[in-house]
Amino acid sequence: xxxxxxxxxxxxxxxxxxxxxxxxxxxxxxxxxxxxxxxxxxxxxxxxxxxxxxxxxxxxxxxxxxxxxxxxxxxxxxxxxxxxxxxxxxxxxxxxxxxxxxxxxxxxxxxxxxxx
Amino acid sequence: xxxxxxxxxxxxxxxxxxxxxxxxxxxxxxxxxxxxxxxxxxxxxxxxxxxxxxxxxxxxxxxxxxxxxxxxxxxxxxxxxxxxxxxxxxxxxxxxxxxxxxxxxxxxx
Numbered sequence: 001x002x003x004x005x006x007x008x009x010x011x012x013x014x015x016x017x018x019x020x021x022x023x024x025x026x027x028x029x030x031x032x033x034x035x036x037x038x039x040x041x042x043x044x045x046x047x048x049x050x051x052x053x054x055x056x057x058x059x060x061x062x063x064x065x066x067x068x069x070x071x072x073x074x075x076x077x078x079x080x081x082x083x084x085x086x087x088x089x090x091x092x093x094x095x096x097x098x099x100x101x102x103x104x105x106x107x108x109x110x111x112x113x114x115x116x
Numbered sequence: 117x118x119x120x121x122x123x124x125x126x127x128x129x130x131x132x133x134x135x136x137x138x139x140x141x142x143x144x145x146x147x148x149x150x151x152x153x154x155x156x157x158x159x160x161x162x163x164x165x166x167x168x169x170x171x172x173x174x175x176x177x178x179x180x181x182x183x184x185x186x187x188x189x190x191x192x193x194x195x196x197x198x199x200x201x202x203x204x205x206x207x208x209x210x211x212x213x214x215x216x217x218x219x220x221x222x223x224x225x
Contacts, residue, residue, distance in 0.1 A: 031211060042217035043159070043203065050211055058212065090158060104149065105213060107158040 001026050004108035006091050012114045013081045021076040021111050023091030031094045032074035033058075033105065034066060036087040043090065049074055081115045088112050118142045120216035122204050127222045128194055136189045136219045138204035149213060150178050150189045151203040159203055162189070191221075199223045 004025045013019055023032065033048040045058030049068040063085060065077045074093075078085060092105040119141045128134040140148070147166040151159040165171055165180035165187060177190040191198055201220050205213040 033212070040217065043205075043215040045212055045214075048212055056211075103147070103207060103211075104161050104164065106161065109158050 003027065004091055004093055004106055006089075006108040006111050008111060009109065010112045012116065013078075014116050015082060017081050018077070018079050019081065019113075020078075021089055021091075021113075023074045023076070023093075023108055024072055025091075025093040025106075025108075026072065027093065027095070027106070028071070029093035029106075030071075030096045031103070031105075032068065033092040033094075034064070034074065034076045035090045035092065036060065036085075037090060037110075038087050046076065046089075081113075083115045086113060086115045118206070118208060118214040120204055120206060120214060122202075122216040122219045124217070125220045125222070127224065130194055130196060130223055130225050132194050133190065133192050134194060134221065136191070136202050136204075136221065138187045138189070138216060140185050140187070140204070140206050140216075142185075142206050142208040142214065144209035145182060146207040146209040148178075148180055148187050149205040149207070150176075150187075151205065151215075153201045153203060153218065155200070162202075194223050196223050196225070 007022045034046040035043045047066040052071040055066045067075045089111045091108040094103045094105045121139045149164045150162040153159040163178040170179045175192045180187045201218040203218045204216040
């Protein structure tokens with residue numbers, strides 16, 4: 001099992017460009033999450049999904065969109081990138097909610113995005 | 117709102133014991149998690165507590181007091197490889213985790 005994978009690993013964008021980050025998991029997890037991590041700010045939730053076809057906003061959703069068309073994939077889109085979106089982006093997944101043993105989140109390796 | 121506090125940095129010596137504290141104020145509680153994150157890598161799950169008391173997993177233990185909104189992670193027999201950031205996170209019952217800003221632990225020889 002690969003666990004949680006993310007593509008790409010690194011990306012440099014110019015202000016105003018768009019891109020999509022792909023997250024894939026092979027653990028049959030129901031829940032998937034997108035976080036950003038900035039120095040001194042910790043992990044902050046952007047959007048999440050509790051099942052195929054569903055999405056919900058997290059703490060910092062502005063400037064991002066997501067889609068969960070297949071259970072194993074969760075896409076994060078930046079329509080018009082801004083320098084404030086320079087960050088490390090982590091995807092995570094968990095089996096389901098209900099007990100910590102099943103809602104433990106497993107993280108992908110991260111995508112380092114720089115917006116110039 | 118959700119608020120989770122941890123010390124920013126800690127230092128310790130190889131072979132010693134260190135305790136990393138976490139206090140939280142959340143609108144609900146459905147479990148507290150500890151993650152380890154090495155520089156440039158993804159967070160990895162260490163432990164969780166849902167009931168009061170101590171959970172032991174090898175050199176690592178985690179304690180929870182729900183009435184005090186308090187947890188700690190205890191690392192014994194410190195090794196150089198334990199130098200990392202330690203993240204406290206709370207599931208407040210809304211399908212998501214709220215993370216603290218993390219405690220950077222530096223282990224010196």
